[in-house]
Amino acid sequence: MNIHLILQGKGGVGKSYIASIIAQFCNTKGTTLAIDTDPVNATFAGYEGLNVERADIMDGDDINPRRFDALMETIFNANCDDVIIDNGASSFLPLLSYLISNGVIDLFKEYGHTPVIHTVITGGQAQIDTLAGFVKLLDHFGQNGEKLVVWLNEYWGEVVDRNIPFDRMPVYKHNQDKVKAIITIPDLKHETFGEDVAQMLKARQTFDEAISSDTFNFMARQRLMKVKNHLFDAMQTHLAEV
Incomplete structure (x- = not known):
């Protein structure tokens, strides 16, 4: 069993969108x-078509x-x-600390499961913060067989x-x-592709x-199909053997 954890300390950068993409892709495979x-913005749980379960693991600022x-x-x-598993920005550090201190990732591997750590980095104003979240994950994951997907x-922006x-930055x-x-979620022409995806996300719909x-309308559906195929092809290429 593959256990996908979406982790990033910066909010509003597309974690739940990525979680939904991963879930949709995995649904085509099994x-x-x-x-x-x-604990704050349960966006992923809003996708009724994915049957997402809500798990409240926080007690104030700490893991319960x-x-x-x-x-x-x-x-x-x-x-x-x-x-x-989609995790929020506010619980990123407590969950990361709990995963490490309790050896959870090693426990997954011990029982024959494959942990896959996903994180997101954005262009624009949040780039520095999301890169910092990536560096935080590098301190703990990737050297013992865990799979880290960026x-x-x-x-x-780029x-x-x-x-x-x-892919040429020193940090990478x-x-x-x-x-x-x-895996790149490309910049989309906001008046067409971008607006279509935004409308889909607002409605918490799968592709x-x-x-x-x-x-x-017909053209919007064709554009969404093109976005879906791009993302699914990328996951098939990079995650097929996970």
Whole structure:
């Protein structure tokens, strides 16, 4: 069983969108369990078509051990191919600390599961913060067989530093052996593709739901199909053997 954890300390950068994409892709390959642990903005749980379960693991600013134990019980008892867990920005540091101090990732591997850590880096104003979140994950994951997947969300602009793209930045070059894959969510023409995707996300629809919906006209459905195919092809290329 693959256990996908979407982790990033910066909010509003597309974590839940990425969680939904992963869940939709995994649904084409087998059975899934989707879980939303965001204590503030449970966006992922709003996707009714993905049957996302809500798991409240926080008690104030800290992880509640009993609630986390219940989450682990749910995961280990899951009879599925992939588990997708979306986590909120406010619980990023407490959850990261709890995962490390309790050896959770090693426990997954010990029982034959494959942990896959996903994070997102954006262009624009949030680039510095999302890069910092990426560095935080590098301190703990990737060196012991964990798979780290970086999603570049270009909605707010390309991820570049003084014209140097992410895959040539020192922070990546010095750690590329820890990164399983880089998947790019391309900058979309906001008046067409971008507006279509934004409308789909606002309605908490999957690609298939939106494409089959009368809410979108013919050309909008074709554009959404093109976006879906781009993302699914990238995941098939980079995550097929996960």
